[in-house]
Amino acid sequence: MSIREDVELYNKLSGEDGSQETIATIGAYLRGYEQGKEDAEPHWIPCSERLPETSDAVLTTYIVNGDRSRKYVEESSYYGNDESWSSPWDEYRIAGTRIEVIAWMPMPEPYKGVTE
DSSP states (O other): OOHHHHHHHHHHHHHOOOOOHHHHHHHHHHHHHHHHHHHHHHOOEETOOOOOOOOOEEEEEEEEEEEEEEEEEEEEEEEETTTEOOOOTTSOOOOOOEEOOOOOOOOOOOOOOOOO
């Protein structure tokens, strides 16, 4: 459907006449739709912006001993009460290693496979 057809359909359904206000309303709707689509897709969230609200598993990007030239990704959980991160790999880290989580994102949906 073209934008012109969208405007005509909107005008028909709403009783509007295609005025600038109508076109602005449609534009605002489309911008909101695009933003909603973007917000719904998992994306990296810098820890400086916000932290997970629950201790559910998330993907994290982290650096080791302050070296920002190398970044790693792993599953972790954030515990707000302690302001700490926990990973299944914690017990295998070398003692004294400083891990700094710099970003996180919700876990993606599991692979569902191909149905034939």
